[in-house]
Structures are given as structure tokens and as C-alpha cells.
Amino acid sequence: MPRASPSQAHGRGGYSxxxxxxxxxxxxxxxxxxxxxxxxxxxxxxxxxxxxxxEYAGVRRPCSDAMRxxxxxxxxxxxxxxxxxxxxxxxxxxxxxxxxERVHRELDVEFxxxxxxxxxxxxxxxxxxxxxxxxxxxxxxxxxxxxxxFTWVDGNRVTGPARLRKTxxxxxxxxxxxxxxxxxxxxxxxxxxxxxxxxDLSAVFFRRAFELGATASCVDPIWNLTPRDRxxxxxxxxxxxxxxxxxxxxFLREGDLVLCDTGLVWEGYHSDFGATWICSDDPKPGAKxxxxxxxxxxxxxxxxxxxxxxxxxxxxxxxxxxLEPHYKLEHFYLAHGVGCDAAxxxxxxxxxxxxxxxxxxxxxxxxxxxxxxxxxxxxGGYRAEELVLVTDSxxxxxxxxxxxxFEDEGP
Amino acid sequence: MRTPDIGTAAREDRxxxxxxxxxxxxxxxxxxxxxxxxxxxxxxxxxxxxxxxxGSRRLWTSNTRPxxxxxxxxxxxxxxxxxxxxxxxxxxxxxxPTSDVYGRSFDPQTLVGIYASIPGLADARRVGxxxxxxxxxxxxxHVCPHADIVGAEEMMRGLRRVKLPAELQCIRVAIAIAESxxxxxxxxVRPGACGRELLALYLERMCLLGTSxxxxxxxxAPAVGGPTPPRRTDDTPLREGQSVVLSGGALWTGYEGSLAxxxxxxxxxxxxxxxxxxxxxxxxxxxxxxxRCRAGGTGDGLASAYEAxxxxxxxxxxxxxxxxxxxxxxxxxxxxxxxxRSQTLCPNMVVALxxxxxxxxxxxxxxxxxRVTEDDPEILTTMGHGAPGGVA
Numbered sequence: 001m002p003r004a005s006p007s008q009a010h011g012r013g014g015y016s017x018x019x020x021x022x023x024x025x026x027x028x029x030x031x032x033x034x035x036x037x038x039x040x041x042x043x044x045x046x047x048x049x050x051x052x053x054x055e056y057a058g059v060r061r062p063c064s065d066a067m068r069x070x071x072x073x074x075x076x077x078x079x080x081x082x083x084x085x086x087x088x089x090x091x092x093x094x095x096x097x098x099x100x101e102r103v104h105r106e107l108d109v110e111f112x113x114x115x116x117x118x119x120x121x122x123x124x125x126x127x128x129x130x131x132x133x134x135x136x137x138x139x140x141x142x143x144x145x146x147x148x149x150f151t152w153v154d155g156n157r158v159t160g161p162a163r164l165r166k167t168x169x170x171x172x173x174x175x176x177x178x179x180x181x182x183x184x185x186x187x188x189x190x191x192x193x194x195x196x197x198x199x200d201l202s203a204v205f206f207r208r209a210f211e212l213g214a215t216a217s218c219v220d221p222i223w224n225l226t227p228r229d230r231x232x233x234x235x236x237x238x239x240x241x242x243x244x245x246x247x248x249x250x251f252l253r254e255g256d257l258v259l260c261d262t263g264l265v266w267e268g269y270h271s272d273f274g275a276t277w278i279c280s281d282d283p284k285p286g287a288k289x290x291x292x293x294x295x296x297x298x299x300x301x302x303x304x305x306x307x308x309x310x311x312x313x314x315x316x317x318x319x320x321x322x323l324e325p326h327y328k329l330e331h332f333y334l335a336h337g338v339g340c341d342a343a344x345x346x347x348x349x350x351x352x353x354x355x356x357x358x359x360x361x362x363x364x365x366x367x368x369x370x371x372x373x374x375x376x377x378x379x380g381g382y383r384a385e386e387l388v389l390v391t392d393s394x395x396x397x398x399x400x401x402x403x404x405x406f407e408d409e410g411p
Numbered sequence: 412m413r414t415p416d417i418g419t420a421a422r423e424d425r426x427x428x429x430x431x432x433x434x435x436x437x438x439x440x441x442x443x444x445x446x447x448x449x450x451x452x453x454x455x456x457x458x459x460x461x462x463x464x465x466g467s468r469r470l471w472t473s474n475t476r477p478x479x480x481x482x483x484x485x486x487x488x489x490x491x492x493x494x495x496x497x498x499x500x501x502x503x504x505x506x507x508p509t510s511d512v513y514g515r516s517f518d519p520q521t522l523v524g525i526y527a528s529i530p531g532l533a534d535a536r537r538v539g540x541x542x543x544x545x546x547x548x549x550x551x552x553h554v555c556p557h558a559d560i561v562g563a564e565e566m567m568r569g570l571r572r573v574k575l576p577a578e579l580q581c582i583r584v585a586i587a588i589a590e591s592x593x594x595x596x597x598x599x600v601r602p603g604a605c606g607r608e609l610l611a612l613y614l615e616r617m618c619l620l621g622t623s624x625x626x627x628x629x630x631x632a633p634a635v636g637g638p639t640p641p642r643r644t645d646d647t648p649l650r651e652g653q654s655v656v657l658s659g660g661a662l663w664t665g666y667e668g669s670l671a672x673x674x675x676x677x678x679x680x681x682x683x684x685x686x687x688x689x690x691x692x693x694x695x696x697x698x699x700x701x702x703r704c705r706a707g708g709t710g711d712g713l714a715s716a717y718e719a720x721x722x723x724x725x726x727x728x729x730x731x732x733x734x735x736x737x738x739x740x741x742x743x744x745x746x747x748x749x750x751x752r753s754q755t756l757c758p759n760m761v762v763a764l765x766x767x768x769x770x771x772x773x774x775x776x777x778x779x780x781x782r783v784t785e786d787d788p789e790i791l792t793t794m795g796h797g798a799p800g801g802v803a
Contacts, residue, residue: 062627062628064472064625064628065472065626065627065628066458066469066471066472066736067458067459067626067662067665067667067735067736067737068626068627068667068736068737069737070457070459070542070564070737071731071736071737071738071739071740072737089727089728090642092642092643093643105726105745106744106745107745108740108744108745108746110564110565110568110739111739111746111750113746113747113750114745114746134545135544136542136543136544137542137543137544138542138562138564139540139541139542139543139561139562139563139564139565140562140564140565142540142543142560142562143561143562152545153545154544154545154546155545156544156545156546197621198623199618199619199620199621199622199623200618200619202618202623203614203615203616203617203618203619203623204615206611206614206615206618206623207611207612207614207615208611209611210607210610210611210614211607211608211611213607213646216472216628217472217628218471218472219470219471219472220469220470220471220472220623220624221623222470233499234499234500234501235499235500235509236497236498236499236500237495237498237512237513237514238498238514240498242497242498242499242501243497243498243499244470244496244497245497245499245501245502246468246469246470246502247623248621249621329498330498331496331497331498331514331515333517342471347517350516350517350518351516351517351518351521352516352517352518352519352521353518
């Protein structure tokens, strides 16, 4: 099976060549996290079908081809010794440390024959009645391998905790992903003027992002056209602001409030940019809208004060709530983690009980995107996203964007 | 209308595609098949299936999402329920009533409540799914306590593979967009340009045509002699004399148009004899494969086209069904010749065909999309190979 050289397989170049990431070390450390989690789970092996878990294990595939992904299947199996076995149509994206004899052509796990072959491979590696962790089942897998031969446990209980705290190399990847996103956003913002369409902004954004070295886009870029009063929008489940709504060829016109949200991937790591723009020849927010921004900025300042190791996610939610009881859209959360997925654990300030957030201890190395929203019906509101790294003593803002056309000073 | 009329804008004198009728027709096919298979409810998490039964649009492009069913089809009521991420009914097709749009939750109890409130789930006996996680199986167990959970991806694959006339029209538009975007990239192939720039231009053009949804990011890279075409786009400058593979695809209204071409990177120079020979070989191979795309034919017939023209079979899927994305392999997958023999072509299947030929220095890759008809195959892709044989 043809294999690329290490520098080609998981290297970097061009615009991003200065980024200080030791990819070999990063993969080694992640695999160690997974192997430790696997041992704790008591399972014999870990079977991964989900792209973000596979990326974390070091095996890449075109993650943004969502409509093709099930029929270009990749299967990654990890054993307690930290050995990877990979079945993939993209052998060039398997890291060089996986020996050639453990890299195979893809297993079509959407078909009985492919699932039977996987079952046989798992039994030959782990014995006739293995106990295995798995992140997701295909329908044939559910029908053919959920019998008394196989005991399955939830693989996300292995990958979730492993992925929670990022190594310095992972943080460097996240910084670069975020940098590319924010640089491309500068072009999109410069292109924003009355008469452009949402897809025109996506054109500018994609052009720049992929020239800069983005490896994928994980979300259809969102340029949410947001009415300032709720009565002017389509109905929502709870009467709140509808967001995020998929982009189309809609025109953006004078005075429109635009909530944007973009996600680009660099070397497997997802970025997240969000901000509020005004589409206008003279994009000056009115006093009441500016007040929403100021309140949003105060919430972010509160978050930066609040986030540090030793505190819990619920502590941050309580601090924010004391300042601003309505700090988010009802169907959203205050924050989500980011890494090999655009939104991953920890989720902070969701609709579940705050007791559960109390169980989420903030730890150094967590990377969390905070996205409070301050909304005043009839005025509009302000939403932006801030990528935050929990450090040993507090936290660090990894986002670097400004707040034009609001104030150009950050929290 | 016989005169070609492929465009994306609305026309005042005729509806190019009646999407309301298309959504109805797809839904009716799903419910009829559910009845035939005695399925009471289907819970779908996959984009292609959700698009087929509901007509929902997409937001996320990455990763798999079986963690929550985002589309629920209930046979007893004939209703389709869809999840909204934005909380807005704008997320749902206009013919789905507001009462059948539901939100998401991070609270397991709330989630159970959301699904339990959908009429027909509580007494369902057989529930079809297109994928599952362990937590989701528990959720389904709570919501449908009397039901057997069975696979429904195979059912959806079978339905999706045979296209309605309006679906064919969507695919034609998607291909036209992809060809326009790929042409933009092809125009920029020159010594010193890099694959990443070609990818950027391709995506830009697609968005300027009004769709920011790509079917695949694709590959823009020089061909290297070896068993498979290049699949990775990077920033290595292209050199004069390389054969550059351009492959990509667009989604339009959810339907995929993907194709691949190989262009000579020559500046002012014309393609050399080796490039032309590879082009001729690939052309011969593609002609043979296309000719075998006939009703009643099977996947192994497509695979053996390689042998018939004396080319080694590339170790990859060389034919697959395409529609709402990739709809499964037809030939060349590792499932092997027996599987390929079981894949029978029938009228109005749309098949993507891949031809890859190579020598010791480089290769030539082409992908065409073909509609199987009652008689001669219809090639839906029209983009040329440059003249003569691949000048960018």
C-alpha cells in the first residue's frame, strides 16, 4: 500500500510553516490519552467510526464531505498496547508510524459483508468474545455484531475525557486554525456592504481561507440576517431570535444586522469565529445597540475573571447569571469546548441542570468557546465568540479579533 | 421543454423544478416502502436521508451526526418531524407544519420528552434507524418502549438510487455548477500555482454561483505514477510538464455533481506525447465504462472494463451511485467481485465512473457522471479535457 513520507503526510508548509507544532509528539501524546482511557474503561479495544475521534487517533479523512462520508468509510481500531489498525480509502492520511501491515483497504461497514469482515478482524485480534468500546454503529453493525459474541460499551466515554485537555501542540494547532479563520474574516468583512449576498461573503471567505492553508470548512459559513424585533422574523419554538440559519443567495441590505459564525479546520483542529456586523454604508450602531455590546463586553470580562482551574463550569454560569440573567439564546449554551470537533465537551450553561455543570471542573489545557448573546427586542443585540484557553492560573484569550463596527476595544 | 435550460434562478414563465412536488413524491416513496417493510417509524440522523424524506437543508459540513435523530417519519400519521438547530421554522421545509418542528436539548429528560411527544412513537413496534450510538439506543428504548430497532439505511439507499425526473434535473444543475467551478480552477493551472490556490478558486466560483455547499473539497494536485490518483491538496508549486488532477463537486439543493479532469500544466507549451497517450488510454477506458452503464448491467461489468482495455484495475471504488451525496459503491470496492455482481443497474440510476491510468511518471484521472436509461447511457458531465487533450 503506497504511503506518503512523514513530512508530506502530516506536515505543513507555506503560510503556516512558522507554526510551532511537533506533529509526531502530538500524535504520540493523544494516543497515550486514548490508551489510558481505554484501560480505565475495561474494554479490550476501541473501535472508532467517527471522523473527529479518528482525527484524534491520528487518522485523517476529508472531514467536511458530509454527504459522502458514510460510503467512503474509515475504521480505526486501537488496542490497549496503543497499536492502531486502520481500514481506509485514504491510506496517505494514515500516520507513518502505523506499520504498513496494519493499514488495509476500507471496510464497507454499511454492508453486511463489510461488517462481517470487521467482526472477524476484531475477533482475531481480541478473541472470540471481546468487550469493545465503540463511538457509533452503522445499521448493519447494529444488526450483525450486537449478539452474544460482542459486548459493546460507549466509546465516547473513552474519547471524551481523553480529548478534554489539549496538549501545547494541540493548542498551537487551534491558534493557527483560529488565525486563518480571523484573517479570512477580515476579507469578508471588508466585502460586506449593502447589496452583497450571503453566498458572496462565503466566496470571499473561502477564497482567502483556503489560500491561507485551511484544510477544511466544518460549517456552511453563516451570515445570519437577524431582524431587530422578534415579530419580524419567522416563528421560533420559544419566541427567541432564530439563529443560526443556513446561508443562501439572500441579499444583505442597508441597515441589516448580521450575526456571523464560521468554522475552519487546520490540521484537524477546528476554529470558531462569531461576531455581529451591521451592513451599511455607514455602519454605526445606535446607542441602544451599543449598550447591548457594552453589556456583552461586561459579560465576557466577567468570564475572563471567572475562568480558572479549581472552579467549575457552574461557577462561571453563576457569575455570569448574577451580572446578566439572560446571557444566551434559549436554545443555546454559554460555551462549548473545541478541538477535533467544532463543538465538543465541555458544554457550559446548557438547558440541563446546573448540578451537572458543577461536575465539570475547569482544568488547564481546556479550550472553550464562549458565546454569550445580549438581546433587546426592538433594538437587536450583540453576539460574538471568544476562544479561551484555561491556563494554570487563569485563562488566555486565543481569539484576536476586534469588535468593529462596535468599539474596537476588547473585554 | 427539450431545449437545454439549466440554471439556478427562478423563471417567470415556468417552474424549472417543482420542489413542493418533489418533496411530496420522495416522502410518498419512503412511506410506501416503510409500509412494505412493516416499519412504523424511521429515525434519521444522516443528512442524505433527512434531505430525502423531509427536504431539510444543512448547516454542518463535517463529521457524522448520529447522536440525535434530526428527522422522524411516522407511518401511522404520515407526518415527518424535523429538528431545528436555530429554533426557527426557517430550518424546516415550508410544508412541514410548525407543530412538527422540534428543538434540541442537552438534558436527557427533556430529550425524551421531545421525542415522546411525537404521536406514533410510543406504540411503535418496528423502528428503523440509519445509525446509532449507545446513548441514543437508550433514548430510543425510552421513547419507543415496545419497538424492535432495525436498520433502515439499506432501504433508503435503495430508494435514493432510483431518481425521479426532478432529482435528475437537480443533479444536472449541480454538475453544471461543479463544472463551472472546476473550469475556474482549470483556467488557473500554470507553473508556479499550487493546488491550494486552485481549491480556493473552485470554492469561490461555486459560492458566486449561489451555493456555498460543496459536495467534496476534492483534490487539486499533480498526478504521480502509481495505483491511485492524488487525493491531497497542498501548497507545492506546480511545475511545467505536470499532469494536474482537478476533482471536486458541488451540492445544489442537496444533490451532488462531482467530476474529475486532468490538465496539462504547460504555460505556453502544448501537452507532450506522454500526456496525450495517457489521455487516449483514459478516454478509451471511460468510453468502455460508459458503454457498459446499461440497464441490467452489473458492477463487475464496469470493473472489467479496465481489463478489457488492458489497464490495471485501480484499488479504489471505480463506480458508485450518486444523488443526495455518495449513495454507495457499485464496483471496485473491497467488497469484491461478488458484491459488484450483485449491483444491478436500472433505469434512472445515476452512476459516477472513475478512470485512472498511469505510467512510471504520471497518470490521468477522469470522473464522469452517467444516467442509466432504457437504452443508451446518458453522460451528464460535459466538461472537456482541454485541447488537444488537456491544455489548461
